[in-house]
Amino acid sequence: MSMVETLKERxxxxxxxxSFSEDENRIDYLDVSKGILIISVVLCHSPFxxxxxxxxxxxxxxxxxxxMLYKDEMDVKHQFIKFFVPYLSFSIIDxxxxxxxxxxxxxxxxxxxxxxxxxxxxxxxxxxxxxxxCLFLSKTIFHYLKKNTSTxxxxxxxxxxxxxxxxxxxxxxxxxxxxxxxxxxxxxNMDVVLVCVPYYAIGYFxxxxxxxxxxxxxLIISFALCVLFTVxxxxxxxxxxxxxxxxxxxxxxxxxxxxxxxxxxxxxxxYNMKSGKVxxxxxxxxxxxxxxxxxxxxxxxxxLSKIEFGFVAYTLIGxxxxxxxxxxxxxxxDVFQFIFKGKHKVLVSA
Numbered sequence: 001m002s003m004v005e006t007l008k009e010r011x012x013x014x015x016x017x018x019s020f021s022e023d024e025n026r027i028d029y030l031d032v033s034k035g036i037l038i039i040s041v042v043l044c045h046s047p048f049x050x051x052x053x054x055x056x057x058x059x060x061x062x063x064x065x066x067x068m069l070y071k072d073e074m075d076v077k078h079q080f081i082k083f084f085v086p087y088l089s090f091s092i093i094d095x096x097x098x099x100x101x102x103x104x105x106x107x108x109x110x111x112x113x114x115x116x117x118x119x120x121x122x123x124x125x126x127x128x129x130x131x132x133x134c135l136f137l138s139k140t141i142f143h144y145l146k147k148n149t150s151t152x153x154x155x156x157x158x159x160x161x162x163x164x165x166x167x168x169x170x171x172x173x174x175x176x177x178x179x180x181x182x183x184x185x186x187x188x189n190m191d192v193v194l195v196c197v198p199y200y201a202i203g204y205f206x207x208x209x210x211x212x213x214x215x216x217x218x219l220i221i222s223f224a225l226c227v228l229f230t231v232x233x234x235x236x237x238x239x240x241x242x243x244x245x246x247x248x249x250x251x252x253x254x255x256x257x258x259x260x261x262x263x264x265x266x267x268x269x270x271y272n273m274k275s276g277k278v279x280x281x282x283x284x285x286x287x288x289x290x291x292x293x294x295x296x297x298x299x300x301x302x303x304l305s306k307i308e309f310g311f312v313a314y315t316l317i318g319x320x321x322x323x324x325x326x327x328x329x330x331x332x333x334d335v336f337q338f339i340f341k342g343k344h345k346v347l348v349s350a
Contacts (some may be wrong), residue, residue, distance in 0.1 A: 026287070030065055032270035032279055034286030037061050039319055041128065042296045046314035052241060053230060057262035059131070059244045060199045064263050066135060067142070067203025068210075074143050082342035083136045089339045090294035091118035091129065097298035101305045122189035123180060123246060127297045130245050133188035138196040142204070158198040165194030166255070169247045177246040184247075192244050195255070202260065213264055214271045222265035229258060284327065285319065290341060291326035292319055 037058050044054035095114045099106040117125040121133045145154050168191050172184060184191075212218055233240050240254055249255045273279045285292065296318035303309075303317060330336040337343040 027069075028283050029267070029271040029273075030068070031283045031286030032273060033061070033065060033266050034289045035282030035284070036266055036270065036286075037065075038285060038289040038292045039315065041293060042318040043311065043315045045297060045300075046311035046318070048311040048315075055243050056240065057259045057266070060242070060259035061263040061266060062131070063135065063138060063196050063199035064203030064206060064259070065267075066139065067200040067205075068207045070139070070142070070200075070204050072146075074139070076140055076143070079136065079139065081344075083132050085338065085342045086290060086294075086340050087129070087132045091115070093295070094118070094127070094129070094298050097302055101302055120185075120187050122187060122192075123185040124182075128245075128293050130189045130192070131293070134192055134196055134244075135200075137188060137190070137193045138200045141193065141197050142200050146204075154201070158201045161194045162198040162256075163252075165191065165198075166249055166252050168194065169249050173247045175248075177243070177248065180246065189245065189247075191247055195249055196244065199259065202256075206260075206264075213267050215268070216272055218264065219268040219272050222261055222268055225261045226265050229261065285323055288323045288326035291330060292322040295322035295325065 040054045040058040044051040044058065048054075095111065095118070098114060099110075118129060122130050145157055149157070174180060206213070229240075232238065240251060240258065242249055242251070242255055242259070270282075273282075299321050300314055300318045304314075309317075326340075330340050
C-alpha cells in the first residue's frame with residue numbers, strides 16, 4: 001500500500017469533528033524516524049567524537065521525510081503561519097536564554113541585534129534556526145515547480161539546482177566554517193536551498209517505492225551499506241563531510257548516495273522495529289521533534305554555564321527536558337500548540 005493510499009484510508013475512518021490539523025494523518029514509522037533523527041541532531045551538538053557521521057544524513061533525512069509527506073493541495077499562506085509562528089516563539093525563547101546565560105550582555109542594542117539575527121537566520125545565528133526558513137523555501141519552491149511544470153522539467157530543474165549549489169559551495173565557501181565572510185551568509189540560507197529542494201524532491205519520489213523501503217531485505221542491505229561506507233570512509237581517508245547549514249557540500253555523488261542510504265536504513269528500521277516501549281517512545285519523541293530541535297541548545301547551554309557534563313548527559317538532557325515540555329505542557333494547552341507548533345483547530349471531514 002502506498003503512502004497516499006494510507007493517508008486516504010485514515011481519512012475514511014475520521015469522523016467530522018474539531019481537531020488539530022494533521023494529527024489524525026500521522027504515520028507512526030515516520031514519527032519513529034523523526035525520533036531517531038532528532039536524537040542524532042542533539043547528539044551531534046554534544047562533545048561526541050564521531051559527530052561527523054551524524055551530519056551525513058540527519059538534516060537531509062528531515063528534508064526527504066518532509067518531501068514524502070508533500071500534499072498537492074498545499075496552502076502556502078497556511079504553511080507560512082505554521083512554520084513561522086513557532087519560529088518567532090522559539091526565537092524569543094532563545095534570546096531570553098541568551099541573556100540568562102550572560103546577564104551582563106542585556107541591553108537594548110543586544111536585544112535588537114539578536115532578534116535581527118533570528119530574522120535574517122541562516123549562518124548568522126547559532127543553532128538550528130536556519131532549518132525552518134530553509135524548509136519553508138524548499139517546500140514552497142518545490143510546490144510551485146511541481147504545480148507548473150512537467151515531471152521531466154521538474155527533475156531537470158532539481159539536477160541543475162543541485163549542480164549550482166555544489167558549484168557555489170566549492171568555488172565560494174572556505175573549508176573552515178569559522179572563516180565564512182558575512183557577505184556569503186545569505187538570508188534564510190538561500191544558497192543551501194539549492195541542494196535542499198532536491199533532497200525534498202527525492203523524498204517526494206521516494207514514496208513511490210515505499211513498499212521496497214518497508215522490506216526487511218532493504219533493512220539488511222541498507223544497514224550493510226551504511227556500515228561499509230563508514231568503514232571505508234575512515235580506512236581510505238575519504239573524510240567525507242556534509243554540513244548543510246554552513247554550505248559544506250563538496251562531494252557531488254556522495255552527497256546524494258550517502259544521505260539516501262542512511263535515510264532508507266532509518267525508514268526501514270523504523271517500520272520494522274517491533275512494537276514496544278522503545279518504538280512508542282521514539283514515535284512520541286518524533287512528534288515533539290520541533291520542540292526538541294529548538295529548545296535543546298538553550299536549555300543545555302544554560303545548564304552548562306552552571307556545570308560541565310559529557311555527550312551522554314548532554315544528549316539525555318537535550319532530548320528529555322524539551323520532550324517533556326512538548327508532551328506535558330505544549331500539547332495540553334491549545335494556545336501553546338499554535339504558538340510553538342503552528343497548529344490550529346480545523347474541521348476534519350470524512
